[in-house]
Amino acid sequence: MSSFTCLNCGVRFATAEMQREHYKTHWHRYNLKRKLAELPPVTIEEFEKRLIQQKTEDAAAQEDQSLYCKACRKVFKTKNAHDNHLDSRKHKDNLQQYLAQSNGTNGGPSGSAPEGTRMDAEVEVSVKSTRAAARAAAAAEAEAGGDEEMVEDGDSDEWEDVEFENPIERNDCIFCAHHSEDLLENIKHMSIVHSFFIPDAEFCVDVEGLLTYLAEKVCRDYICLWCNERGRTFYSMEAVRSHMTEKGHCKMLHEGGALAEYVDFYDYSSSYPDHEEGMDVDAELDPSNALDGDEFQLVLPSGNVIGHRSLLRYYKQRINPNRAVVVKKSTQKLHKVLAQYRSLGWTSTQQEAAARNARDMHVMKRQQAKLMQQVGVKANKLQHHYRPQVNF
DSSP states (O other), X not given: OOOEEETTTTXXXXXXXXXXXXXXXXXXXXXXXXXXXXXXXXXXXXXXXXXXXXXXXXXHHHHTTOEEETTTTEEXXXXXXXXXXXXXXXXXXXXXXXXXXXXHHHTOOSSOOOHHHHHHHHSOEEOSSHXXXXXXXXXXXXXXXXOOOOOOOXXXXXXXXXXXXXXXXXXXXXXXXXXXXXXXXXXXXXXHHSOOOOTTGGGBSOHHHHHHHHHHXXXXXXXXXXXXXXXXXXXXXXXXXXXXXXXXXXSOOOSGGGGGGGGGGBOOXXXXXXXXXXXXXXXXXXXXXXXXXXXXXXXXXXXXXXEOGGGHXXXXXXXXXXXXXXOOOOOHHHHHHHHHHHHTTOOOOOHHHHHHHHHHHHHHHHHHHHHHHHXXXXXXXXXXXXXXXXXX
């Protein structure tokens, strides 16, 4: 009769099923690790003894790990959390109040505290179990009689909701803590001290919006403007500012795929060969006058417009045809920025480079629109508004 043997543990089995079940046990895995460490295997009895001993030690360590603070009436599960709590400002304030109350109860002066009371309040009280710690906390709260319940966690005594304040809105520098009187002085400081220049500044239509966006990347998202998520990861504003200053990265990455990120702040229409003053940039994108199944109006040679009957209620409206809503682009700040740059020796972008950037942005816009169309067709969501799918 053939037997099945485990050479690692030195045992035999009557069937192959028992052998396969043995390979899944912790005893077999434990002996495998001992074999890798060049140690002899242990028997099942010795393994069970070690397992019980380890469980007992873990349980004892877990029981002795709970700590209680008398001054704050709080229980901590780890010593590290208790140590951090002792260093907190709230614990020190509560400790002063606790000592003052103890002095008032004992009839002593408020300015001095008995040494025993202070040591009793600051000592780490080791509790044998979490249940005992809960009983101690409940007893302390009953003695306090009417005090507010403290529900903060032991690791974080003070939670503050800090909202992000953009440095550009406060006229602060993006790369340091310098404060300026206005936006133009702030741009001048960043140009002189940090050598920061806005690329293709003559084509930038929203200087303040661009700087606000750059400040959010640096001071809120901790992203280097030049590395642009390609290099190290930073976890504080000071770290990313130090990196940009030391590496000379106080500049925008305005080439390649990064152009699409700043497309909303630039307008290269003035660099087009067929550009005319006052010409609408989007006029070349208007559909032709031929009517097809996707359009709802037809422009006659005389200039009259024939609309579709489904839009009758809109054509009935009496709106002044001469009225138009035009978003005025303020160029006053841009002219001052360009004048400041020219005084520092800056020259305007070459026409060929501007045309190349304009073509790149145009291609990226088309690719983005194409991708959005594909996603919309795939998800059957081409509308740009939200319509709930219930309660029609």
